[in-house]
Amino acid sequence: MSSSSPIFCGRCLAPVKLTIDASWVSVIVCPSCGQTDTFSNAFKEADEYAAAYFRGEITNERGQALQNNPLRRFRFVPRYLVDKN
């Protein structure tokens, strides 16, 4: 069974880690740039990225489209739209 995260950092395209903060809230943390948010917010943002992608607002050139997307930057993206291979 794969232990890869279903969520990737939208900035570094690295798989994020799930941790529990001091208040016992589940948080997502990018091990590369330290970007963080709650589990639910991160998933919501990844879903918004997927919705924009399927509306054709984002072309899926690995990495580049995320960095250069003129509409907005997504801090978290779903793995299946990043890790296509």
Ligand SMILES: [Zn+2]
């Ligand atoms: Zn990152």
